[in-house]
Amino acid sequence: MAVTQEQADWFADAFTKLVGNVDQAILGKDHVIRLVVAALLSDGHVLLEDFPGTGKTVLAKALANTLDGTNSRIQFTPDLLPSDVTGVTIYDQGKGVFEFHRGPIFASIVLADEINRASPKTQSALLEVMEEGRVTVDGVSHSVGSPFMVIATQNPVEQAGTYSLPEAQLDRFLIKTSLGYPDHDTAVTLLLDSSNRARASKVTPIIASSSVTTMAELASEVFVDAAVLGYLNEIVSATRVDPSVTLGVSMRGALALARAVKTWAISQGRSYVTPDDVRDLAVPVLAHRIIVDPEADFAGVTAEQIVSRVLLQVEPPVYRAA
Template sequence: MPVTQDQALWFQDAFSKLVDNVDRAILGKRDIIELVVTAMLSEGHVLLEDFPGTGKTVLAKALANTLDGTHSRIQFTPDLLPSDVTGVTIYDQGKGQFEFHRGPIFASIVLADEINRASPKTQSALLEVMEEGRVTVDGVSYEVGSPFMVIATQNPVEQAGTYSLPEAQLDRFLIKTSLGYPDHDTAVTLLLDSANRARASKVSPIIASSSVTTMARLAADVHVDAAVLSYLNQIVSATREHRDSALGVSMRGALALARAAKTWAISRGRTYVTPDDVRELAVPVLAHRIIVDPESEFAGVTADEIVSKVLVDVAPPAYRAA
């Protein structure tokens, strides 16, 4: 069913309130908060990669507190087992049967803190649940419910003893972004409030889980013209053919960008996607899915630069009056 203008305006208002609420804990990073909320309403997951002390965990906790649902935090360490994430089947002697004890992955918002510090075996335990929304233990599948979102964090420093996420798992994240350090005025404001050591705890729930599911379904119905989809596919194809790219964006990445663009469009109060929506989201949605050619990487080329160059080379569709 096509989205009406009234529905788009309602979505825009709700989206703005969600961002404002999280912004109480993370000052001066509204653009990043908008990306994370967009991922949630697109039924996707987020990877936050940044230096220690930039507010990655605070952002994840603030978003979790904004939602009137369940949330959990998993501290990834080298000795963490897959069952510590998904849950385990235990024999109950009193009942004479096995019972499944749910792990922390069964929550609306799951914070996977320092995900690159766990072993690949434990990291892979997230693959099925992130893609399909269910966990399989001892041959039995358990649905995690809706909404469901994983916010993973990792530090680009102190890589000794860590395990880089494989490309297959990076592709499961809808968006990869970073917070960066605050500007001068924001830093001074935070220093003045230094007595507040738990800023995320000050964020109160303002939206029910059912409303998040409703917004996600509404965003999925936003109209995308065939010309815009053709433009999107040309961008994705160009990342595969770029001379600095060893591996370009997969079809999963193209679908992720289409979903995110729909949510981005309706969050602006529109019932349709424009080429600008695709361009604004291209880097955070596509860059982490690209493997840079080793020689180009040695020369300083980054995946972000490849996407930016592609956006310059691929011409957007011409404006067409309604």
């Protein structure tokens, strides 16, 4: 079913209100907030990698508070067990049956704080639920419901006692982005309000969980021309043959970008995707899925630079909306 212009306008208005609500807690980071909200409405997950104290946790909490649903926070530590995340089956002597006790992963928005501090075994507990939206414990599957989103944070500076996320898990994050430090004016505004140590708690819900599901379904119906999809696939294919790359973007990454550009297009009030939408999201959606060749990495080449270079090499199609 084609998306009408009226539906696109409604979506764009609701999207702007969501971004504005989160912006109450995170000032001056409109583009990053738009990326995170787009991930939510694309049924995706977000990895925030940045220096300490830049507002990663505040952003995640603010988004969770914007949604009138459940949210939880998991502080990842080296001693965290998989059952601490997913839940555990316990025998109830009174009833004479085994009962499943849900873990904190059963929430609409899950903040996985400092995810790289947990052991690989605990990190792997997220693989199934991030891909399929369900948890399997003792051979029984339990759905986490919809909407469901994991916002994970990690610190790129402190590496002592951390475990790098495996490529298979990085591939399950729709978007990887960072906040960075605020500009001068924003920093002064925050300093003037330094007594407010809980900015995220002042963000109130403005959208129901059912409305998020409705918006996600609407975004999935946005029209994408075959020429634009061909352009997207050429970009993905180019990352696999780049001389600075050991491992390029997988098919899962291509599908993720195809989903994300639909949401990005309708968030701007359009019922169709353009090549510019693909270019806008290529770096945050694709870069973290690339493994840079060790020699290139030593020379200072980054995955972001590789994607940007590919965008310059691949010619976009001449596309006009009907």
